[in-house]
Each structure stands twice: as structure tokens, then as C-alpha cells.
Amino acid sequence: MKAADFDFYLPEGLIAKKPSDKRDLSRLLVLHKNGKIEHRIFGALPDYLNEGDLLLLNNTKVFPARLTGAKPTGGRFEFLLVKEIGVDKWEILSKGKYRGGISIAEGFSADIENGTARFSYSGDFMENVWRCGDMPLPPYIKRKPEPVDREWYQTVYAEKEGSIAAPTAGMHFTGELIGKIKDKGVNVRCLTLHVGIGTFKPIKTENLSEHSMDAEYFEIGKEIIEDIKRTKAFGKRVLSVGTTTTRAIEGYVSGKWAKHDTRCMIQDAGDKIQDTGHRIQDKKIMHRSPCIVNHKSQNICGYTNIFICPGYEFRVVDSLITNFHLPRSTPLMLASAFCDAEKLSGAYSVAVSQKYRFFSYGDAMLIL
Numbered sequence: 001m002k003a004a005d006f007d008f009y010l011p012e013g014l015i016a017k018k019p020s021d022k023r024d025l026s027r028l029l030v031l032h033k034n035g036k037i038e039h040r041i042f043g044a045l046p047d048y049l050n051e052g053d054l055l056l057l058n059n060t061k062v063f064p065a066r067l068t069g070a071k072p073t074g075g076r077f078e079f080l081l082v083k084e085i086g087v088d089k090w091e092i093l094s095k096g097k098y099r100g101g102i103s104i105a106e107g108f109s110a111d112i113e114n115g116t117a118r119f120s121y122s123g124d125f126m127e128n129v130w131r132c133g134d135m136p137l138p139p140y141i142k143r144k145p146e147p148v149d150r151e152w153y154q155t156v157y158a159e160k161e162g163s164i165a166a167p168t169a170g171m172h173f174t175g176e177l178i179g180k181i182k183d184k185g186v187n188v189r190c191l192t193l194h195v196g197i198g199t200f201k202p203i204k205t206e207n208l209s210e211h212s213m214d215a216e217y218f219e220i221g222k223e224i225i226e227d228i229k230r231t232k233a234f235g236k237r238v239l240s241v242g243t244t245t246t247r248a249i250e251g252y253v254s255g256k257w258a259k260h261d262t263r264c265m266i267q268d269a270g271d272k273i274q275d276t277g278h279r280i281q282d283k284k285i286m287h288r289s290p291c292i293v294n295h296k297s298q299n300i301c302g303y304t305n306i307f308i309c310p311g312y313e314f315r316v317v318d319s320l321i322t323n324f325h326l327p328r329s330t331p332l333m334l335a336s337a338f339c340d341a342e343k344l345s346g347a348y349s350v351a352v353s354q355k356y357r358f359f360s361y362g363d364a365m366l367i368l
Contacts, residue, residue, distance in 0.1 A: 064133030069102030251304030
């Protein structure tokens with residue numbers, strides 16, 4: 001398939017700039033396997049869950065990864081932290097190029113060169129980031145981050161710090177709604193996938209077979225694998241909240257992952273990662289990142305670069321909760337793989353005609 005197959009027209013006015021007044025009052029488009037569509041609110045989700053089902057959430061926590069500093073000339077330089085590549089050194093993304101020093105705040109500065117930032121600071125690095133940084137809202141929101149975004153651009157169950165983008169399907173949940181789901185006898189479990197540029201990196205190749213995802217770090221409790229086996233054995237469903245949750249669990253069970261190492265690892269296509277028989281599909285560079293990687297964890301820990309698009313056979317996920325995604329994006333392709341591209345395209349057309357809100361702060365879909 002080609003990237004152009006996943007293009008669609010979206011009126012600018014349907015891109016959500018702000019979140020809903022209450023998380024679970026966002027709209028929910030329910031797409032059934034037979035193509036039937038229902039229009040509900042997200043708070044009605046428990047109506048579609050049954051006792052014994054398993055609901056998987058991604059409990060990653062977004063940190064304020066967008067920093068701005070002053071150049072010696074007085075100009076401003078804004079950049080996004082991507083990943084740590086050495087002691088106090090990070091790969092960054094920025095709109096313009098710059099080489100030199102910047103002052104971010106008192107006791108917090110950086111030297112910028114060739115897409116990297118080497119930091120000098122007093123105290124703890126991440127405490128400085130939380131003191132000075134802004135939440136990394138996607139560029140299509142087209143507004144400056146506000147203090148309230150630190151709460152809203154985050155799930156209520158966010159726990160493990162490390163993402164530069166939110167697992168947005170989970171932002172519709174409230175603590176009360178999760179309680180109602182558990183009261184129905186649904187098992188709710190959390191795994192972790194730290195969202196990096198791999199999730200939202202644009203596809204630059206026309207043929208999907210030529211696109212490679214950047215690897216992202218995940219952790220899955222071993223008990224979750226047993227929960228999945230038990231759920232399947234009893235004929236119940238595994239429901240995944242979001243494409244990042246789906247990529248973590250499907251990446252693991254399909255073998256598209258590699259164990260982390262404490263050193264930088266560079267692997268060519270087809271090469272085995274040391275001490276594991278699993279393979280990364282394409283050339284990847286994975287760096288030690290102590291602020292987000294738990295090297296002492298007893299969970300299943302690693303990196304996955306799985307690219308799920310039509311033709312992929314899902315091993316675990318039976319139902320998907322997701323937002324409305326950007327044209328030509330990898331999350332849109334994952335959703336298309338899950339429910340049939342033609343049905344999803346039809347559902348998107350309905351969503352546009354019914355003026356659903358799109359993207360990160362927008363409404364949700366339940367694909368049964």
C-alpha cells in the first residue's frame with residue numbers, strides 16, 4: 001500500500017485546540033465489525049465492556065520537553081528534547097539551526113551544536129526541566145502551551161515519566177470512569193511505552209514497505225502476559241487503549257523488539273541484538289536514557305520499532321480505543337490494519353460530517 005491511500009480532507013475547524021470540559025464527556029464513535037456506527041459519549045464506554053475482559057492502558061507520563069533559551073545576542077531559541085544520548089547531552093529538534101550557548105534560566109543553560117544540547121545546571125536535571133519547560137503540544141494545535149496543559153495533556157493514570165507526546169486515547173478516562181469499568185468485573189492493567197518521535201514521525205516514502213519506525217522504549221509486567229493468556233482462554237476480549245499500548249504489546253508478542261543495553265546500540269537490518277534472539281526490522285540507533293529507562297526493573301523491558309499497517313495479523317488486541325488521527329500517519333495506518341481500511345475511511349467520513357473533534361485533544365473511537 002501507499003501513503004497516499006491514507007490521505008483525507010479535514011476542515012481546519014475540526015482540529016481540537018483545547019480539551020473537552022470534562023474528559024469523559026468527549027464524543028465516542030463506536031465502529032462495529034459489520035460497519036454499524038453508533039454515536040455516544042466516552043462515559044458510555046462501560047456499556048461495551050464485559051466481565052472478564054482485559055483493558056490495557058499506557059501509563060507513561062509526559063514531561064515538559066519543550067525548552068526555550070536566550071542567545072547571547074538576545075534572540076530566542078526553542079527546541080524539543082528527544083532523547084538522552086550521553087551524560088547531560090540530548091538529541092533535540094528545532095525549527096531553525098543554531099550553534100552556541102543559550103541561557104534557559106538561572107542555573108540552567110545549554111550549548112547547542114548539530115542537533116544536540118549539552119546542559120549545565122544546578123541540582124537535578126529533570127527538576128530544572130519541570131521548572132522551565134513547556135508541555136510538548138503538537139504543532140497542529142497552533143497555540144502556546146498553557147499551565148493547564150500540564151494536567152490535561154496527560155492521562156489521569158500517568159505514572160512513569162518519559163514521553164514527549166501523550167498517549168491521547170487515554171486522556172478521555174477519569175478515575176471515576178475507571179472505577180465503573182472495574183466494577184463491571186473488567187481487569188484493568190497498565191504497561192508503559194514512552195512515546196518518542198517514532199510514533200509521530202512523518203512518512204517520507206510513498207511505499208509503506210520502505211518506512212521504518214524509530215524504536216521506542218517499553219515495559220510490560222510479566223503478570224500481564226499471564227492475564228492475556230487467561231483472558232483468551234476464557235473467551236474474553238483484550239481491549240487496547242491507544243496505538244502506543246497496541247504497539248507495545250503487539251511488538252513484544254510478535255518478536256519485533258530488542259532488550260535494552262546500558263550502552264549505545266547500533267544495529268544493521270537483520271542483525272541480532274546482543275543476548276537476545278529477537279530482531280529489530282531496520283537499522284536503528286538506541287541510546288542509554290537513564291531518566292526514562294528502568295534498568296533494575298523485573299518487567300519485560302526493551303525497545304520496539306514495530307510498524308503496524310494493513311496486512312498485519314494482530315496477536316493480542318481484540319478491540320481498540322483510539323483518537324482520530326492525522327492523514328498519512330502511522331497511528332492511522334495501525335487503526336486501518338485493525339478494522340479494515342475501507343471501513344475506517346467510511347467512519348472518518350461520518351466523523352467529519354458529524355463534526356467530531358480531531359487529533360490529540362479531540363474525540364475518540366471504539367473499534368469493536
